[in-house]
Amino acid sequence: MQKPILKLEGFSKHFLLHEQDKVIPSSHGVNLEAYAGKLTALIGPTGAGKSSVLNGVYRTYLPSSGSILYKTKDERCVDLATADEHQILDLRRHEIGFVTQFLRFLPRQATQDVVAQPLCRKGVSYEVALSRSQEMLAAMNIPERLWSVSPATFSGGEKQRVNLARGLIAKPRLLLLDEPTASLDPKTTDAVVELIKDLKAEGSALVAIFHDPSLVERMADDVVALTPPQQIEKKSEKI
């Protein structure tokens, strides 16, 4: 039987807000597995902690408890919840990609460079990265006249397409997608579905949040449903 490359066991995340003396619960007791060549969909109502799971795997959030076991390309097992920061940075550079809901980019950087960046970081030459970036932008239906300007002035849908192009370009072994098609038109959504299928066919593992049930149906191999957490607690009452 195929072994997962990512395995979350009892993953929980809550936020402790010192100023307000509050604990905001988010994800709770999440178990999840991701396999090479497959897409695991995370579903559940808003506030169920779906994004927190992805942020925890990428370590933008520090997990509160549980383990996030990841098997690297060279077959090492790393607990992303506790791994050393240098190791996380290295994995982000070479193996793990994250397409968030919002595009983050350096100011004044051309769109084609924003997209090319993950490849450059991997050590690919700028020229090669740039031509791949242009292919991706074309596949995402971003008009060529926009390639050399900063995405700062782009519409929400355009930014999301740029974000996807950047997330998919380096073909990460593990790709985390947070509502990748939320503000896309049907035609672009179809293009994205195709690109994601290609990525799966090449052996990447994907964990994705979708709100649209039809997309889950089209793309997901596994589904993990999260439920919303309990009420917001007072820190002092909890202890």
Place this chain on the structure above:
Amino acid sequence: MKKVLEVDGLSKIYGKGCSQCAQLTGPDCDTNICPQCGSVVAAHDLSFDLYEGEILGIIGESGSGKSTAVKTLYFDEEPTAGSATFYDGQTKHDLFELNKAQQRHLANHRFGMVYQNPHLGLNFGISAGGNIAERLLMSGERSYSTIRARATALLTRTEVLPERMDELPKNFSGGMQQRVQIAKALAIEPPLLFLDEVTTGLDLSVQASILDLILEIQQELKTSMVVVTHDLGVIRLLAGRTMVMKYGRIIESGLTDQILEDPQHAYTQRLVASSL
């Protein structure tokens, strides 16, 4: 990945110090002045490392000890305790065990420093080109034409008009002075560069172009950098990892996106919540 710098237990106390300095100061005591002896505990027990090509951010309010940390590493200040190891290819230098001459040699040949105040980093009595030449001379370069060509190239790289290289730094704007300072620091292509509030006080568009320059340099030369700032935007833009300091202590450290999105310490939460 290669480690460039390892700092362990670095402390700096201004004043005579006493046995209780460490216990009676810090974020929990809300002061960095020891109530027993009146000494200022500028930095206490700082430990961190830096890898090749990495930018480490140190953030904190005025008086948090962030500048003290880099000043001891650049030998501007002598630490009270602690050790720092600089890994230079096959050799490893125990920074605080070196004698003055060895320290100067290292600062001249392998380190670069850019200060907030250009008066600290530049000699205002000589021209911009002369400042760069001075650093090249200190690192052993002797040929006039090589020095001249190198200074021209560096000023061009940092977008200072080479035609102005024979002018005194006082004729330049603040942003230009900062560029000359960066050119001077980079003259010897140091593997390790310290940047202390380099964009503070500059206007926004100038800040942006200096930050662009720093990023380009990091990508071109794979320079390892320690960036000290109180500006969260600078950290977000430049640093992969960040340490948060308060009253001389590191209160939190982690991946920069984690520090900004999921800060753990009450002070960091306040800092992030109050940034524009």
